[in-house]
Amino acid sequence: MDVVDSRVERILRAAASAPSVYNTQPWQVDATGSAVTLRADAARQLRHSDPHGREMLISCGAFLFNARTAARRDSLTAVVKILPDPDDELLVAEIEFEPGPAPNMDELELSVAIARRATSRVPFDDQPLFTDVLMSILQAARDEGAELRLVQPSEPVREDVIGLMRRAEAIAAEDPAARAEEKAWTATDPGREDGIPRDLLGPAADDDRAPVRRFIASTGKAQFEERSTLAILSTAGDSARGWVAAGQALQHVLLVATTYFVHASFATTVLENPTTRHDLRRVLSLDGAPQMLMRLGYSSMPEHTPRRSVPLKVSP
Incomplete structure (x- = not known):
């Protein structure tokens, strides 16, 4: 490979550290010299909980933002053409x-933050984010054409948001297909290169009011913080193009947050769940479509979930 191709390989390895739903890593890439085509991998789509591929394309959008960011470290500029295509x-x-x-x-x-970013499912320090962090992550979302609605501990609507989280989880817990899909991608064997290993699922919260997701395979219980910051990422559009934009905005937010630890x-x-998603948009009076709900806070450096090699097809 020539120098540029070596850089592209390095960029794609960095891009593959992007977060993805259940750590499914649903992307494929085809490289020709310094050009790359990014595709979603339908074999890794969550057919039950993500039938339209919304979360799959958000994951691919996060991969895309990582690629853009990693390219700058090598003094390259990524010229991107977004191509969700009906055909x-x-x-x-x-x-x-x-x-x-x-x-x-x-x-x-930001490029250094790519390797440091990791999802943390343990209790955070019991405090909201500092003002400079809030301003920076709000701007990061806007830079990618998205909006970030912050929900602070003092807001009464926070109880409504957490109530909708619990309601959706209760419905999913009664759905055999949803349970089977979660089981397939969580508490995975140590040797797997995808999914979430059991020891990274984090403990279950001992309080229903804790703003943390419950996993079926979580082991143990812990007291979670009460004053972390909740954030809902939304986009004006709710089509494939909007989902890719949401993924880029999500990763921009996460990398900026990582620079603040x-x-x-x-x-x-x-x-x-379409009903709880609609209700979340209503209770928060969002102008756009909600694409991601996250809990943000300070904690020790978490371990990284495993990563598979980039499924790279090199064209002549």
């Missing part, structure tokens, strides 16, 4: 890596 629903984007200027300090900080955990069940 090819798995096509996400085409990326051309071109020579660019040297990265500035902000770009370098802030970690996140996610509650996706409430958004997988």
Whole structure:
């Protein structure tokens, strides 16, 4: 491979550290020189809880933002064409890596944060985020065409949000297909390169009011914080293009948060049920469609979930 191709390989390895629903890593890439085609991997789609591929494309959007960010570390600029296509629903984007200027300090900080970012499902410090963090993550979402609605501990609507989380989880717990899908991707064997290992699921909360997702296979219980920050990411559009945008915005938010030593955990069940997703939008008076609900806070550095090698097809 030439120099540019070596850089592309390195960029794609960094991109593959993106978060994905249940750590399914639902992406495929086809490289030709300095050009890359990103596709969703339908074999890794959650057919029951994500029948339209919304979370799959959000995951691919996070991969795409990582690729853009990692490219800057190598003084490359990613020229991206978003391509969700009615005739090819798995096509996400085409990326051309071109020579660019040297990265500035902000770009370098974000690129370093790629390797440091990890989901944390343990109790956080019992405090909301500092104001400078809040301003930075709000701007990160807007930079990608999304909005971030923060829900602080003092807001009465927080109880409504947590109530909808519990309601969606209760409905899913009664659904054999939902339980089977979660079981297939959680408490995975140590040797697997995908899914969430049992020791990274985190403990179950000992309080129904804790803003943390419950997993069937969680072991043990813990007292979770009461004053972490909840954030709901929304986009104006709710089509494939909007879902890819949501993934890019999500990863931009997470990388900026990582530079402040802030970690996140996610509650996706409430958004997988059409009724509770609608109700979440209503209680928060969101203008756009909610795409991700996360809990943000300070904690020790979490372990990383496993990663498979990038499924890279190199074209001549």
